[in-house]
Amino acid sequence: MTPGWTIGEEGAGQFRWIHLDGRDAQAMRWLEDESHGLPPTARFNLTTAETRPRCQPLHDGVIINLRGPRHSDEHGEGDELVSIRIWAERGRLVSVSYRRMAGLEDLRERMDKGEFLDPGDLIAALAVQIARHLDPVVADLGDQVDDCELALSAETFHLRRHIAKARSTAISYRRFIVPQRQALEAMALLELDWIEDDDRIHLREAADRFARMAEELEAVRERSALLHEQITDLRAEKIDRRSLVIAIVALIFLPLTFVTGLFGMNVDGIPYAHHPLSFWAVTGFSLLVGAGVALWFAAAKWFRN
Structure with a gap:
């Protein structure tokens, strides 16, 4: 069969x-x-x-x-x-x-x-x-x-x-x-x-x-x-764009980090250390530096890349 x-x-x-x-x-x-x-x-x-x-x-x-x-x-x-x-x-x-x-x-x-x-x-x-x-x-x-x-x-x-x-x-x-x-x-x-x-x-x-x-x-x-x-x-393009934003932010805060680090040292002799307006002066200076760097990046059209 x-x-x-x-x-x-x-x-x-x-x-x-x-x-x-x-x-x-x-x-x-x-x-x-x-x-x-x-x-x-x-x-x-x-x-x-x-x-x-x-x-x-x-x-x-x-x-x-x-x-x-x-x-x-x-x-x-x-x-x-x-x-x-x-x-x-x-x-x-x-x-x-x-x-x-x-x-x-x-x-x-x-x-x-x-x-x-x-x-x-x-x-x-x-x-x-x-x-x-x-x-x-x-x-x-x-x-x-x-x-x-x-x-x-x-x-x-x-x-x-x-x-x-x-x-x-x-x-x-x-x-x-x-x-x-x-x-x-x-x-x-x-x-x-x-x-x-x-x-x-x-x-x-x-x-x-x-x-x-x-x-x-x-x-x-x-x-x-x-x-x-x-x-x-x-x-890859998206990663590059995000990396660019991170780089711009880092560059904006780089001079601010230097200023705050300089005036944040615990040593004697820092000018106007006991002046009542010193804090506001350093803060205003830092804001001006950050705004100036951001405007420079905007003028260079980095934010559009």
């Missing part, structure tokens, strides 16, 4: 889809059984833990790995885009995933209804569905960067966390979307009799959508880097 799910009847002119959970030991033992007719290279690809999107023809079949959004029930660490490994040949498609991918249940229902007549139909539908799921996610990343650009000011240093997250997500997605486009384009060019013209059209359509997503992700990455630099410049 095949672990996972099997849809379709075995026999001439029939098409079966066998999907396995890579975390199931019984599924792994089923793949290792040579009696199922899987080529060794295909078995190795289906059991590989880490993969990247690719397409490799092998005999009369094809090995193709794709990445799509993970199911909402899948939690924990790891890439947002989960991998599905596929071996396709006339009459049979075997797929393995180590984490649940969003949308596979929809494809399973369509397969039950008889919408897919060969592996080309199923792979094309899978590629289009992944593109449909990822389009709004990539668009949302662009909107997040747009919002950060509109909110950018000297008081919005907290935006750095949002920008860094958007940039990190864009880099993570682009790492898989670019080779996925190349894999779909390569599959559309394969001369296999079970890949029909309609399948090629759908594969090229999905590849084009992935190409546009890759361009958008690259734009998000570059715009995020530019925004981060602008925020850093704004922060």
Whole structure:
């Protein structure tokens, strides 16, 4: 008995889809059984833990790995885009995933209804569905960067966390979307009799959508880097402005500190030490010196820098 799910009847002119959970030991033992007719290279690809999107023809079949959004029930660490490994040949498609991918249940229902007549139909539908799921996610990343650009000011240093997250997500997605486009384009060019013209059209359509997503992700990455630099410049400018104010205040009080320190010495001989107006005279002199230094800074336009 095949672990996972099997849809379709075995026999001439029939098409079966066998999907396995890579975390199931019984599924792994089923793949290792040579009696199922899987080529060794295909078995190795289906059991590989880490993969990247690719397409490799092998005999009369094809090995193709794709990445799509993970199911909402899948939690924990790891890439947002989960991998599905596929071996396709006339009459049979075997797929393995180590984490649940969003949308596979929809494809399973369509397969039950008889919408897919060969592996080309199923792979094309899978590629289009992944593109449909990822389009709004990539668009949302662009909107997040747009919002950060509109909110950018000297008081919005907290935006750095949002920008860094958007940039990190864009880099993570682009790492898989670019080779996925190349894999779909390569599959559309394969001369296999079970890949029909309609399948090629759908594969090229999905590849084009992935190409546009890759361009958008690259734009998000570059715009995020530019925004981060602008925020850093704004922060440096704000620090410089505050440092200038502190320097001006320090320079204003520097001569006053000298005067108060000079007349505050506890030694004999200070002129007018016992005169009743000495305190007010020193205070008035200090105020005049401070006001004079402040007016000089104002005339030199230091307060506007």
